[in-house]
Amino acid sequence: MWLPIDPRSPKPVYQQVVDAVKEAVAKGMLEPGDRMPAVRELASQLTINHNTVARAYQELERDRVIEVLRGRGTFIATSRPCPDRDARVRAVAARIRELLIEAHHLQMNEEELLELFQVTLREWRQERRQAQA
Amino acid sequence: MWLPIDPRSPKPVYQQVVDAVKEAVAKGMLEPGDRMPAVRELASQLTINHNTVARAYQELERDRVIEVLRGRGTFIATSRPCPDRDARVRAVAARIRELLIEAHHLQMNEEELLELFQVTLREWRQERRQAQA
DNA sequence: CGCGTGTACCGGTACCACTGGTACACATAG
DNA sequence: CTATGTGTACCAGTGGTACCGGTACACGCG
Numbered sequence: 001m002w003l004p005i006d007p008r009s010p011k012p013v014y015q016q017v018v019d020a021v022k023e024a025v026a027k028g029m030l031e032p033g034d035r036m037p038a039v040r041e042l043a044s045q046l047t048i049n050h051n052t053v054a055r056a057y058q059e060l061e062r063d064r065v066i067e068v069l070r071g072r073g074t075f076i077a078t079s080r081p082c083p084d085r086d087a088r089v090r091a092v093a094a095r096i097r098e099l100l101i102e103a104h105h106l107q108m109n110e111e112e113l114l115e116l117f118q119v120t121l122r123e124w125r126q127e128r129r130q131a132q133a
Numbered sequence: 134m135w136l137p138i139d140p141r142s143p144k145p146v147y148q149q150v151v152d153a154v155k156e157a158v159a160k161g162m163l164e165p166g167d168r169m170p171a172v173r174e175l176a177s178q179l180t181i182n183h184n185t186v187a188r189a190y191q192e193l194e195r196d197r198v199i200e201v202l203r204g205r206g207t208f209i210a211t212s213r214p215c216p217d218r219d220a221r222v223r224a225v226a227a228r229i230r231e232l233l234i235e236a237h238h239l240q241m242n243e244e245e246l247l248e249l250f251q252v253t254l255r256e257w258r259q260e261r262r263q264a265q266a
Numbered sequence: 267c268g269c270g271t272g273t274a275c276c277g278g279t280a281c282c283a284c285t286g287g288t289a290c291a292c293a294t295a296g
Numbered sequence: 297c298t299a300t301g302t303g304t305a306c307c308a309g310t311g312g313t314a315c316c317g318g319t320a321c322a323c324g325c326g
């Protein structure tokens with residue numbers, strides 16, 4: 001398994017692992033039931049510490065992206081609703097609000113932002129198609 | 134001047150100041166030419182350190198939100214393009230991508246996210262109308 | 267039992283945010 | 297000129313977090 005980790009990024013390494021796994025699942029590169037490498041093994045592959053991988057796994061389990069079975073391993077979970085789904089949807093709305101503010105300071109009106117949204121959506125679908133091939 | 138600062142938030146205080154000012158400007162609550170409080174004065178009002186306010190002001194000046202005149206004060210800038218505008222637009226697109234990934238894990242398809250976008254846009258316009266009144 | 271798994275510590279390093287304080291450079295008013 | 301108000305630049309110190317390297321524990325399975 002390979003994940004794009006950049007130790008010089010301002011984003012914490014464990015967060016990079018979390019985001020990369022979420023993206024791989026969203027793209028269909030990782031499917032429910034797939035086995036994740038052991039903490040020490042993935043740490044070795046990414047040349048980072050096992051504790052850092054463990055923290056990423058804990059966050060991914062909290063978000064119901066993976067399932068952890070003590071002594072057996074960790075696996076990609078079958079999609080099911082999160083207990084705090086409503087709160088996370090509201091968090092998404094808050095991030096959209098941030099985009100509206102940012103767009104204003106870039107002298108971009110709401111219609112242009114909406115168009116950027118749709119362009120990005122098309123690119124995302126394209127990426128996902130290629131990833132599954 | 135009042136800004137919603139939460140010292141217990143994981144978001145750095147200086148960043149909260151930056152975001153709050155940007156939001157106030159985007160809403161029209163602060164207009165070009167308006168004077169900002171002095172660093173020590175705003176620090177006193179928010180019960181934070183003047184260095185923290187100074188850092189926020191520097192970031193706001195870098196983003197062309199305010200204009201700083203040594204010895205005179207700081208003022209809301211007239212909107213004008215940023216030198217690194219393209220990079221910031223690309224950053225917005227990257228944040229949209231993150232929303233698409235998050236939406237997938239919330240079992241929300243792209244159409245639902247688009248609808249959430251439009252609903253949030255309507256709410257944003259509503260807020261802005263009230264703020265300007 | 268032995269092995270592989272996730273988990274939980276610990277000590278230590280490094281970086282960053284924030285505070286409190288002081289000092290400096292500049293613009294303006296008296 | 298001085299005095300005042302401004303942004304800016306330091307510094308030392310504190311607290312929190314990310315990360316590392318190491319060790320140890322608890323569980324599932326063969």
